[in-house]
Amino acid sequence: MxxxxxxxxxxxxxxxxxxxxxxxxxxxxxxxxxxxxxxxxxxxxxxxxxxxxxxxxxxxxxxxxxxxxxxxxxxxxxxxxxxxxxxxxxxxxxxxxxxxxxxxxxxxxxxxxxxxxxxxxxxxxxxxxxxxxxxxxxxxxxxxxxxxxxxxxxxxxxxxxxxxxxxxxxxxxxxxxxxxxxxxxxxxxxxDLYDAIADENVFGRLIDAGWFPFVEILGREFRNLATQCEAGFELEEVEKKLLAAFNAQRIESMFVRWMAKPHFAGKERLLRSALNNFAAGDSIAVIKIVLTEIEGILREAYRRVQGKGAKLKRLLEFAVQSAEAKAGQPDTLLFPAAFGHYLKSYTFADFDPVARTGNAGSRHAVGHGEADADSYTHVRALQALLTLDQLAFYT
Known part of the structure; x- marks a missing residue:
């Protein structure tokens, strides 16, 4: 392909x-x-x-x-x-x-x-x-x-x-x-994609590793991830190949898609900086920028539709509802309900500041400075970009 x-x-x-x-x-x-x-x-x-x-x-x-x-x-x-x-x-x-x-x-x-x-x-x-x-x-x-x-x-x-x-x-x-x-x-x-989402063990492993059938990797790339999770294998080799596939041209195509959305366009400088840092291999800067801007982009999308802002819980509901409305039904390949679960379970996952369970996949842990330094990996940086990209299809 x-x-x-x-x-x-x-x-x-x-x-x-x-x-x-x-x-x-x-x-x-x-x-x-x-x-x-x-x-x-x-x-x-x-x-x-x-x-x-x-x-x-x-x-x-x-x-x-x-x-x-x-x-x-x-x-x-x-x-x-x-x-x-x-x-x-x-x-x-x-x-x-x-x-x-x-x-x-x-x-x-x-x-x-x-x-x-x-x-x-x-x-x-x-x-x-x-x-x-x-x-x-x-x-x-x-x-x-x-x-x-x-x-x-x-x-x-x-x-x-x-x-x-x-x-x-x-x-x-x-x-x-x-x-x-x-x-x-x-x-x-x-x-096979529907089966992966329906299988609690496979989908659970995917989410734990920060992965989802993002639109940008839908097809062979996601199938490789799901197959590894189903087999119980480590993802390191598959993730390495996936990272290599995101060259400058592919990243730029994502940026063009984002800028076509009014609620993304206002964040152009910040998002451009995130992509430049991704290309330079600086995963910390990518994660810090993207995970802290996702909520703002969602809020701006909501404001353009509803004329007012909303709290995070309502914004996540809005993202799912927007995807369903756009596709005309809830069970399309955009997987809106499953993505809502992914956002709550991974991107906006809570953390225990006492037990120090935060990692760089969680916007809350990153925003409060509670993410372990070793968790700021390039894989998580790509996942953050793909999460943002998914919202470009939804809103």
Whole structure:
């Protein structure tokens, strides 16, 4: 994967294919209106799912897919098409009000709406390392009307996803469908990241070491850290490689991103000094500047929205809420709730002045002069910069 080479912004980047690469199979008599949500005997009332999205990790996935697939393959044979849906990686079925349908097997153009780390022009090659988040999936060249029903099954790696909306009210919510499809893609593609956050042992070790799936290192770099923590190995070698990857060009791209934010721009001289000191290897100066300025930058962001200041607890809540609002949902790759936990547990962690437990990862310990001198490492300096950078994506 390529490292970011240009200034990184929060531009929304749609990746639209120029055309569908085939035509749909025409089907009829598609009697698909719901899926039972529970067991029931003959004559009993039963709950029905008319809209659902889930992955192959869900225990109902295979049962539902097999039933849907059998019906679709049967109707396809009636139409003279002998197909096996298990051979397709992307299945899209659009069912019209008259129960006719268009079945697209690996032939429909697909758009992923992503939050890009860096600014781009049309035609730029996009690497996975350039993606900060995936927010939606759509089919720009497939006609889907408000009265249609939709079934979509797709594969990502070794996992599968299922979405269906049988639209009983005849008011298909296209935007909601695209959002849910984006969620499914994100959960499949980045399942290892979600697993690392969900695993208390792994995430706990990451936080103890000062690490988080920061947007700037999302991808291979963070995966290396998480893998080491999962194995219980020391992080020294991985951290050394990560530090080496933050050359002057990459650091400058972060600075450009910060200066695009009004609540960062007022701190230009201080932040420039921090970056210059990072390049010079002076971790003490970096940490002293960045950790003491984070709260001020958050307060300025809050003031621009609310018209007044707030105490730290409210500022941390505001950061999480801003990220959720920006991404449109709480479980995106920005991991806002998890970052809120990271801020409270690490960046703004309390310390015991009697037991002298403070280290240079804690803004409180640094601000009160209670951080152990040996804890002012270059790794912690990078973590401070990445924490600040994360807030640039959030606010």
């Amino acid at each position: 390529s490292e970011p080479l240009e200034p990184i912004t929060d531009t929304q980047m749609p990746g639209v294919l120029a055309a569908n690469i085939g035509t749909p199979i025409k089907l009829s008599d598609l009697m698909l209106d719901g899926v039972t949500a529970e067991a029931a005997r003959s004559g009993d009332a039963v709950k029905i799912w008319t809209r659902l999205h889930l992955t192959s990790d869900d225990r109902f996935f295979h049962r539902i897919v097999e039933g849907l697939g059998a019906h679709v393959e049967y109707r396809a044979r009636e139409a003279g098409h002998y197909i096996s849906l298990t051979r397709s990686g992307f299945i899209l079925l659009v069912i019209h009000p008259d129960n006719t349908g268009d079945l697209w097997l690996d032939t429909a153009a697909v758009t992923l709406q992503v939050l890009a780390k860096r600014s781009m022009v049309a035609g730029t090659v996009l690497f996975e390392n350039d993606i900060a988040d995936v927010t939606a999936m759509s089919f720009p060249l497939v006609e889907i009307g408000p009265h249609d029903r939709v079934v979509c099954i797709f594969r990502e790696g070794w996992r599968f996803a299922l979405f269906f909306d049988f639209n009983p009210k005849g008011e298909l919510a296209i935007a909601d469908m695209e959002r849910d499809l984006g969620t499914l893609h994100r959960r499949l593609k980045y399942r």
